[in-house]
Amino acid sequence: MQPTITAHVPERPSIEERAADPSTLDATLVLKLGYRGADFCGFAAQPGRRTVAGEVVRSLETLLRREVDLTCAGRTDAGVHAIAQYVSVPVTADELALPVRRLMHGLSALLPDDISPAVLYHAPKGFSARFDARSRSYRYRIVAGEARPVLAWDHAWWLRSDLDVAAMGEAASALVGEHDFKSFCKATSAEGRPTHRCVMRCDVSEQAECGERVICIDVVGNAFLHSMVRTIAGTLVEVGRGHRSPAWVGEALAACDRKAAGPCAPAKGLTFVGVDYPQELLAPWE
Numbered sequence: 001m002q003p004t005i006t007a008h009v010p011e012r013p014s015i016e017e018r019a020a021d022p023s024t025l026d027a028t029l030v031l032k033l034g035y036r037g038a039d040f041c042g043f044a045a046q047p048g049r050r051t052v053a054g055e056v057v058r059s060l061e062t063l064l065r066r067e068v069d070l071t072c073a074g075r076t077d078a079g080v081h082a083i084a085q086y087v088s089v090p091v092t093a094d095e096l097a098l099p100v101r102r103l104m105h106g107l108s109a110l111l112p113d114d115i116s117p118a119v120l121y122h123a124p125k126g127f128s129a130r131f132d133a134r135s136r137s138y139r140y141r142i143v144a145g146e147a148r149p150v151l152a153w154d155h156a157w158w159l160r161s162d163l164d165v166a167a168m169g170e171a172a173s174a175l176v177g178e179h180d181f182k183s184f185c186k187a188t189s190a191e192g193r194p195t196h197r198c199v200m201r202c203d204v205s206e207q208a209e210c211g212e213r214v215i216c217i218d219v220v221g222n223a224f225l226h227s228m229v230r231t232i233a234g235t236l237v238e239v240g241r242g243h244r245s246p247a248w249v250g251e252a253l254a255a256c257d258r259k260a261a262g263p264c265a266p267a268k269g270l271t272f273v274g275v276d277y278p279q280e281l282l283a284p285w286e
Contacts, residue, residue, distance in 0.1 A: 019126030079267030
């Protein structure tokens with residue numbers, strides 16, 4: 001059993017400090033949404049490219065008839081999926097009075113088919129989907145063996161080899177806790193930036209999804225570096241294939257060198273599955 005970990009949270013403005021900004025609007029709209037990442041160039045807006053943020057901002061601006069300032073819980077790379085991404089948008093008191101049915105119907109009509117608005121909340125003035133998140137959760141899916149996946153094809157990494165799930169789970173335990181994860185992020189993104197993060201959970205299990213055998217790597221942390229979860233997945237696969245021992249993962253972590261860890265796994269196997277917020281901050285939009 002893995003130990004309970006208390007996450008170190010870097011200093012950031014409190015919700016009261018953010019709410020004290022005179023430019024902050026009266027309350028916050030918080031949208032939980034899902035998306036299929038295959039046809040997006042990632043979450044963050046990029047000029048001339050199709051992104052999740054670009055589509056969501058366009059739809060909200062059409063619905064509210066003004067420019068909006070969008071913040072997300074965690075940016076995802078091109079090809080990565082989500083079933084529980086959260087975005088926050090400051091709103092006025094008049095907008096807060098809009099009925100949830102009207103807003104959800106409008107978003108469903110305006111957003112493309114590969115983005116799904118799921119739940120609408122309201123939060124206090126100054127709330128941020130990014131800064132007020134206590135943890136974020138990801139699942140990486142792998143289908144191992146000669147049988148080509150059917151329903152999991154678009155959201156799992158197909159490996160034509162068997163994997164030792166127990167060895168992968170043993171190796172994953174070395175990543176739990178607060179560490180310098182420089183070995184597990186894109187090298188260029190680590191230059192001049194802090195690379196310490198806290199992983200509260202890293203489990204490997206075999207599960208049945210829609211009749212198919214899927215190996216799932218579940219990672220929960222306070223925050224993540226660029227490509228961190230995909231590099232964790234690629235590293236654990238090296239152990240599962242028998243190319244490396246479970247102890248190697250701890251050695252790679254201690255090296256603080258990207259070359260010491262395994263490859264970055266393909267984007268399509270990764271799904272952003274959840275965010276934890278203080279319960280008192282979010283209330284259903286009615």
